Amino acid sequence: MEDDWESPTLGAWGLGWEVWLNGMEVSQFTYFQQVGSLDLNPISVELTYGLERMAMYLQGVESVYDLKWNQHVTYGQIYHQNEVEQSRYNFDASDAHMLLESFKAFEQESKRLQDLGLPWPAYDYCLKCSHTFNLLDARGAISITERNGYIGRVRALAQGVAKLYVEQREQQHFPLLAEARSAAQ
Amino acid sequence: MSTFVLEIGSEELPARFLAGEKAALITGMTEALATANLVHGEIAAYATPRRATVVVHDLAQFETEREEVVSGPPVRIAWVDGKPSKALQGFLKTQQVSEADLMELKTPKGVYVGAKRKVGGRKAQDLLAEICPNLVQGLPFAKRMRWGSGQLAYARPIHWLLALFDSEVVSFSLDGLESDRLTYGHRIHGAGPFSVPSAPEYFSILAKQGGVVLDGDKRREIIVREGTSKAQAVGGTILWKDSLLAEVEGLVEHPVPILGSFDTGYLEVPREVLLTSMESHQKSFGVEDAQGKLLPNFLCVLNLEPQDLDVVKRGWERVLHARLEDAKFFYHEDLRANFASWLTKLDQVIFMGPLGSLGEKSRRLQALMAWLVQAVGAHDKEAAAERAGLLAKADLVSGMVGEFDTLQGIMGGIYAKVWGENPEVAQALQEQYLPAGPDSPLPESLLGALLSMADKADTLAGCFGLNKIPTGTADPNGLRRCALGIIRICVQFDFKFDLQALFAKALELYGQRPWKLSPAETCAKLNEFLAVRLQNYLQGLGHNVVLIDAILRAGLPNVPDVLTRLTTFTAFQAAPDYVENVQMLKRIGNILQKQAADIPNPPTWQAERFEDKCEQELATALAECQKQVTHDPDYSLRLKTVATLRPYVNKFFDTVMVVAPDPLVRQNRLALLQSIAQLYTAIVDVAALQI
Numbered sequence: 001m002e003d004d005w006e007s008p009t010l011g012a013w014g015l016g017w018e019v020w021l022n023g024m025e026v027s028q029f030t031y032f033q034q035v036g037s038l039d040l041n042p043i044s045v046e047l048t049y050g051l052e053r054m055a056m057y058l059q060g061v062e063s064v065y066d067l068k069w070n071q072h073v074t075y076g077q078i079y080h081q082n083e084v085e086q087s088r089y090n091f092d093a094s095d096a097h098m099l100l101e102s103f104k105a106f107e108q109e110s111k112r113l114q115d116l117g118l119p120w121p122a123y124d125y126c127l128k129c130s131h132t133f134n135l136l137d138a139r140g141a142i143s144i145t146e147r148n149g150y151i152g153r154v155r156a157l158a159q160g161v162a163k164l165y166v167e168q169r170e171q172q173h174f175p176l177l178a179e180a181r182s183a184a185q
Numbered sequence: 186m187s188t189f190v191l192e193i194g195s196e197e198l199p200a201r202f203l204a205g206e207k208a209a210l211i212t213g214m215t216e217a218l219a220t221a222n223l224v225h226g227e228i229a230a231y232a233t234p235r236r237a238t239v240v241v242h243d244l245a246q247f248e249t250e251r252e253e254v255v256s257g258p259p260v261r262i263a264w265v266d267g268k269p270s271k272a273l274q275g276f277l278k279t280q281q282v283s284e285a286d287l288m289e290l291k292t293p294k295g296v297y298v299g300a301k302r303k304v305g306g307r308k309a310q311d312l313l314a315e316i317c318p319n320l321v322q323g324l325p326f327a328k329r330m331r332w333g334s335g336q337l338a339y340a341r342p343i344h345w346l347l348a349l350f351d352s353e354v355v356s357f358s359l360d361g362l363e364s365d366r367l368t369y370g371h372r373i374h375g376a377g378p379f380s381v382p383s384a385p386e387y388f389s390i391l392a393k394q395g396g397v398v399l400d401g402d403k404r405r406e407i408i409v410r411e412g413t414s415k416a417q418a419v420g421g422t423i424l425w426k427d428s429l430l431a432e433v434e435g436l437v438e439h440p441v442p443i444l445g446s447f448d449t450g451y452l453e454v455p456r457e458v459l460l461t462s463m464e465s466h467q468k469s470f471g472v473e474d475a476q477g478k479l480l481p482n483f484l485c486v487l488n489l490e491p492q493d494l495d496v497v498k499r500g501w502e503r504v505l506h507a508r509l510e511d512a513k514f515f516y517h518e519d520l521r522a523n524f525a526s527w528l529t530k531l532d533q534v535i536f537m538g539p540l541g542s543l544g545e546k547s548r549r550l551q552a553l554m555a556w557l558v559q560a561v562g563a564h565d566k567e568a569a570a571e572r573a574g575l576l577a578k579a580d581l582v583s584g585m586v587g588e589f590d591t592l593q594g595i596m597g598g599i600y601a602k603v604w605g606e607n608p609e610v611a612q613a614l615q616e617q618y619l620p621a622g623p624d625s626p627l628p629e630s631l632l633g634a635l636l637s638m639a640d641k642a643d644t645l646a647g648c649f650g651l652n653k654i655p656t657g658t659a660d661p662n663g664l665r666r667c668a669l670g671i672i673r674i675c676v677q678f679d680f681k682f683d684l685q686a687l688f689a690k691a692l693e694l695y696g697q698r699p700w701k702l703s704p705a706e707t708c709a710k711l712n713e714f715l716a717v718r719l720q721n722y723l724q725g726l727g728h729n730v731v732l733i734d735a736i737l738r739a740g741l742p743n744v745p746d747v748l749t750r751l752t753t754f755t756a757f758q759a760a761p762d763y764v765e766n767v768q769m770l771k772r773i774g775n776i777l778q779k780q781a782a783d784i785p786n787p788p789t790w791q792a793e794r795f796e797d798k799c800e801q802e803l804a805t806a807l808a809e810c811q812k813q814v815t816h817d818p819d820y821s822l823r824l825k826t827v828a829t830l831r832p833y834v835n836k837f838f839d840t841v842m843v844v845a846p847d848p849l850v851r852q853n854r855l856a857l858l859q860s861i862a863q864l865y866t867a868i869v870d871v872a873a874l875q876i
Contacts, residue, residue: 001436001468002199004328015330015341017197022500023467023485031330031342042334057500 005030005046009130009154011037011162014046021057026050036162037155042177096141103132103150110157119164126157186226186243187309187351188384191317193237194345194369200435202326202340203232203401209324210239217316222249223309231399233438235369237324238399240384244350248312250305255280256290257298273298310350314357317348321359335360345369345378352383370395371439373489397438405434408442412470412484415444421472421480429464436468437488444472445502449481451509454516455599461589462508469505515584519600527579534582537662539699540647543578549694550574553639554632556690560682563631566609573613573636576601580614594618620670623725627677634674638687641667646691649711652701668718675744683743685712716741723751731875732758738870750868753820757828763876766828769835770871773858776843778872785852788859794850799840800857803833807860820868827864834861 001020005028006013016030027050031043052064052075059067065076110125133150136142142150169175198206210230218225218241226243257263257276264270269277269284277283282300290299322337329338337343337360348355348364357364368387369377374396381387391397398404408430409423416423434440451459456471456479463469463483472482483505491497532544540546554574558567580586580597598615602608609632616633617640619626628634648654648662655664671684688711692704702710716737723733728751736751757763777784795801810826843858845851865871 002201015328022497023469023504024500031332033330041331043330043332062503 001025003028008151009133010035010158011155012158016046019050021054024053024057026053026057036158036160036165038159038162038166090135090138094135094139096136096139099132099136099139099141103129103136106132107153107157110161114157114160114164117164117168119161119168122157122164123161126154126161129154129157187246189241189244189309189313189350189355190347190384190387191239191320191355192345192347192368192387193321193343194347195235195237195339195343196341197234198232198237198340200234200432203234203237203435204431206230206237206324206326206340207232207401210237210320213320213323214239214241214316217320218244221307221312221316222251222305223312224249232401232435233397233399233404234436235372235438236397236399238387239320240387244309246309248305248307248309250303253302253304254288254290254299255302256292257287257300260289260296260298263298276300310353310355313348313350313355317346317355317357317364318359321346347381347387349381349384349387368395371397371489374439398440401434404437404440405430407440408434408486412442412444412486415442415484416472416482419444419446419472419480419482421474421482423484424460424471424473426464426470429468429470433468433486437486439488439490441487441490442484443487443494443498443501444482444484445469445498445505446482447502447505447509451513452479452481454509454513457592457595457599458512458516458585458589459509461592462512463505465589465591466508467501467505469501511588512585515588519583519585519596520603522583523604524576524579524600524606527582528575530582531578537647539651540695541698543581546643547575547578549643549691550577550636550639552694553643553687553691554635557635557639557687560687561631561635561678561680566632569607569609569613570632570635572607573610573617573632574639576606576610576614577617577636577640620673622666623669627673631678634678634680638671638674638680639691641671642687642691643694645711645714646688646707647695649714650692650695650698650700650702650704650707654710654714664714665718668715669722672715672719672722672744676748679745681743681745684715684741688712688715712741719744719747723747728755731873735870735873736868738873739866739868750820753824754869756821757824760828762828762831766831767871767874767876769831770827770865771874771876772838773834773862774871777855777858777862780844780851780855783848783852784855784859788856788863790853790856790860794853796845796850797841799833799836800854803830803837803857806830806833807857810864811860814864823864823868827861830861 001018003018004013004015012032012035014030014032014034016028018025019027019029028046028048030046030048032040032046033043034040035044052067055067056062056064061067063076065074065080067075069075069078106125106128110122110129113119113122113125133142133154136150137147207230211228214228214230218228224245225241228239228241230237230239232238257280258270258272262270263273276298277300280300280302282302286300286302288299288301290297321339321343324339326340329340330342331338332342343359343362345367346357346359346362346364347366347368348357349366354366355364366381367378368381368391370379370391375394377395379390379394381390388399391399398407409425412423412425459479460471463471467483467485469483469485472480472484474480483501485501487497528544528547531547532542534543535541536543536546551571551574554570555567558564558570563570576597577594580600581593583596583600585596586593594617595615597617598611601611601614609630612630613628613632613636616628616630617636619628619633619637628637644662645664645667648664653662653664655662660666674680675684685708689704689708692707700707719741720730720733720737724730732754733751736747736754739750741747757766760766790804792801792804795804807830810830814823814826837857841854843851843854845854
């Protein structure tokens with residue numbers, strides 16, 4: 001089934017499918033076209049999630065929490081309490097003020113690290129921003145008008161990191177691509 | 186005569202692309218063969234998710250040969266001492282002709298050497314090798330992608346290209362991929378690859394060894410035939426939906442319809458909800474019994490023959506159960522709320538940028554509905570109309586519409602019924618989004634029609650005020666559809682009120698806003714927009730463009746009026762003396778336009794100023810006409826009456842000079858002509874007619 005994917009915060013999008021198993025979506029397959037708003041070459045592919053759904057099928061259970069984790073415990077015994085608490089945190093208990101301050105701090109840190117030419121840690125802080133934005137969004141702490149502003153700020157970080165990373169790889173003559181080419185020959 | 190087959194094998198294309206792809210293959214191939222001078226028979230195209238195939242029957246093996254005359258140097262420099270000059274030698278060489286082929290060409294610029302030359306005769310295979318890559322790259326897709334390290338952008342990654350001219354491969358390459366004689370079948374029932382010896386054998390190999398039903402019409406036939414018989418087995422019929430059938434047909438290469446069932450407990454959920462859940466999420470069809478009641482069954486279409494049908498069926502049933510469980514949950518949650526609480530919530534939902542909240546929109550619709558019932562003279566429905574306007578957007582904050590946005594309006598209607606609202610209000614809510622497209626049905630009830638118009642007029646007025654006017658093909662707010670909807674409703678319900686007044690009222694109800702255009706400009710642009718949409722609509726009905734223009738130039742008081750004038754005038758056009766009639770009217774119009782300053786207002790004439798008896802005769806006949814048509818809006822009678830004046834008018838023009846030296850005589854004559862013009866100027870702008 002056609003299902004394209006897009007993450008406006010990361011400036012990433014691609015074309016692809018959701019994969020059905022007897023009417024149930026069990027995975028998603030995407031040919032990425034852009035990341036950090038840069039055109040990709042070569043195109044990378046993402047095959048994501050679905051292990052639990054397929055396991056539910058194989059084990060014949062209706063709920064993910066009834067999956068057998070091994071002979072002794074269920075998925076629910078391991079994850080259910082975590083899920084409950086995280087949901088409670090995401091929707092009700094998170095501290096919006098703390099998150100807003102964190103967002104600013106993470107953003108500053110990512111920019112500072114980019115200025116130092118360190119794309120990897122800068123990327124970590126970009127992801128922290130993205131996650132913090134998701135938490136704020138889930139909490140309803142960001143109005144519709146502000147929402148686009150936050151998305152734009154995370155995207156700017158992602159673009160900066162992506163550009164820096166490509167520059168770094170270029171200086172190294174794209175070593176993995178050269179390796180892939182010689183392997184192909 | 187030969188057969189050519191081109192197959193583009195790819196990863197699964199979106200189903201919505203297939204129809205356009207097929208059409209583009211046929212038109213693209215037809216145009217390319219015409220340009221290449223290759224004679225051919227029928228061209229057919231087929232598409233499945235994993236392949237697009239175009240086949241050319243009865244194709245010539247060579248390009249059509251023909252003679253062409255090419256022009257060379259002027260004769261005066263072509264010969265030196267009876268022998269070809271350097272210039273002529275060059276010409277002979279480049280055109281590959283001999284002296285015997287030469288002739289003289291007389292042109293306005295002088296006499297030139299010319300030569301007859303045979304062109305064409307290239308091999309079809311060579312030409313096809315040039316045509317194919319362009320054809321593939323030129324296919325129009327709404328979205329394209331790149332893959333691997335290639336540069337080609339296509340709908341999905343291409344894996345193989347089969348190109349056979351009879352038994353010969355037509356060799357070409359596309360972004361590194363070489364054409365060949367290999368095809369691949371259905372992923373499970375005949376993966377292949379299969380080597381295809383010749384073009385005609387492609388079809389049987391794909392069907393028998395590949396397990397692929399290539400033709401979409403055949404796939405649809407299988408789905409409908411087998412689906413119908415499976416439904417009959419449970420005493421039901423399938424609720425086929427054309428758009429879904431087209432989609433499902435485009436999702437499979439090997440259709441296998443199966444009938445599943447669900448718990449009867451879900452049947453308490455409204456039918457529309459159950460159907461939407463099955464159709465939009467699960468691509469499945471509903472089933473109903475002879476009384477039109479939904480059965481606890483659904484039809485889905487697999488893309489393979491399952492090893493164990495029960496396992497597959499249980500899978501589909503399990504997913505649908507989860508969907509229906511959600512639907513049931515939302516339904517019960519919604520029933521716990523009420524319209525009052527939803528109306529409060531609407532104040533928090535933004536309608537569109539500076540146009541405020543949906544709560545404000547609801548109150549505007551309430552007021553606009555009050556205005557509309559007056560405009561159509563349905564005074565007794567005022568309370569119901571206002572209520573419908575106020576409640577129109579309430580269901581947008583319901584859980585069900587949050588889950589299934591296509592149920593907007595429909596849920597409002599359902600909840601209104603459950604909560605004991607006036608049935609007319611419920612129906613209006615249900616019908617407010619109709620027509621949903623150019624071929625969609627219209628609201629059936631008066632209040633539904635008015636609510637649909639109110640909603641569209643409000644959106645149009647707001648967007649135009651913000652200068653969000655559609656240009657080119659872009660129309661993100663669906664404003665063209667809004668205008669067309671209003672036009673269609675006016676025609677259907679014979680609404681004769683002034684739409685300009687409706688737009689002005691809708692705009693006024695917004696109150697003070699940060700408008701980009703002044704209210705006067707907004708209304709002017711809206712009216713212009715409506716006129717263009719109306720023109721478009723009338724053209725779609727098959728009316729002549731020039732005539733539509735002439736009718737609209739005479740005024741747009743309301744939509745049914747325009748339509749009446751158009752059909753009346755079309756009948757007038759069919760009369761044998763139409764051309765003479767229009768010539769007369771144009772002549773009158775021309776004189777009046779030139780002498781506009783001298784026309785008395787009101788155009789009354791005085792008998793004592795007539796100098797010739799033809800003037801009196803015209804005046805008498807004219808007075809008779811005026812008596813007949815006074816207060817009579819019958820356009821047909823008016824046009825017929827005007828036609829009866831023709832002998833008098835012609836005699837008048839032949840005998841007297843309208844623009845007489847004596848101003849009083851002149852004004853008298855112009856008054857006569859102006860009085861004639863007044864009989865028809867509200868019907869048609871004669872100046873815009875072509876004869």
